[in-house]
Amino acid sequence: MKLKKIKPNWGDIFANLLAFCAFVAIGLGLWLCYIFIIKMKGFSEDIWQDRTLLGMAGEFLGGTVGPIWALAGVILFFLALIYQKRELVLQRMELHESRKIMEDQSRTIAIQQFENTFFQLLNFHINAANHIRNTKINSNSKSQNAFDELYVDFKKETDKLKKRRKADAGSLSPSDQSFENTFIAVFEGYKNTFQHYLENYKALLLFIKNKSHDPSFYYNIVKSHFTEQEVQVHFYYIILVSKNPQLIEIIEDNHMFEKINERAVSDVDPYHLQKIDKEAFRREY
Incomplete structure (x- = not known):
């Protein structure tokens, strides 16, 4: 007995890859922040009183960590759109299934109504025919x-x-x-x-x-x-x-x-x- 090959769902693979990239970017930004703080502790206390040096340090941190986290935000936004689209597809499928069930129920009710009337007419016909034969x-x-x-x-x-x-x-x-x-x-x-x-x-x-x-x-x-x-x-x-x-x-x-x-x-x-x-x-x- 041959096992049926399951085709990979490339949509899920792509979404998982994006999620992984987003978490890596967030982790990388946190790691850079941690390294920056550790390095800053090694400097003399004069650096905390020098606004120029603090501004340069802030620009460096924002210039490195900011784009990484911005990229992570874009990825997460794109993932939200993907999952929202999936949710809409699932809702559409549920509506389609509900409509199909309702159509089947309506068809069943119509058949039942038809058959009730049909057998009433048929019984009347049989009774009338028996009356005529008698x-x-x-x-x-x-x-x-x-x-x-x-x-x-x-x-x-x-x-x-x-x-x-x-x-x-x-x-x-x-x-x-x-x-x-x-x-x-x-x-x-x-x-x-x-x-x-x-x-x-x-x-x-x-x-x-x-x-x-x-x-x-x-x-x-x-x-x-x-x-x-x-x-x-x-x-x-x-x-x-x-x-x-x-x-x-x-x-x-x-x-x-x-x-x-x-x-x-x-x-x-x-x-x-x-x-x-x-x-x-x-x-x-």
Whole structure:
């Protein structure tokens, strides 16, 4: 195992060298002062009464020790600037770390707030779907729930539309507007049952797109709760009633119709499958 070489910190080395020079300069000045005092004691007492000699001695001491201590002062001032700069750098790093921690905390809080709302919408969707599956609109219908009944009624009305179309124009291909009008007419009879369910469905998809940090993850969670019957209702509602470009983009990009029964859609009319990009029906597994 090779030991990793530690690179020398030249900044610290330079600062330590300056500090050493400053202390040497101070020590040298003190030593010169000490030598000067010792030498002065060796002279006769007359020198202390001669102002001229004392002035010369003072000039000599100031001329030698003064520059040395001035140099030490400059060095110490420069060291103070270096350490002040380091302190500012450390404070900046601490502020950066504090900001990063606050950003992480804010991101965590935002995710928690998003997930609280997301799971509330998802639970509402699941409860609404269960209610619809347990609701039977037409007592004479063989269907077990409102999802099946809506599809059966729409298929019946579409078959009638095709027969009228064939009788009038000799063609089995009704126009987009005819399909739309037919579905809306059928949907009106189920509006009270499906309205809140479909509004929550749209709100859930748009909420994930606009607020989520990882939309694909949450779309996969939502898809796992959709049944084939639900996806079929979503399909017709999106292409014939809502026609929301943003919703269609979400559905195509995230394969939201992967559970759809394409044969059941083709029984109504295969033309509808061409209204949305094939990516919407692609299975990811």
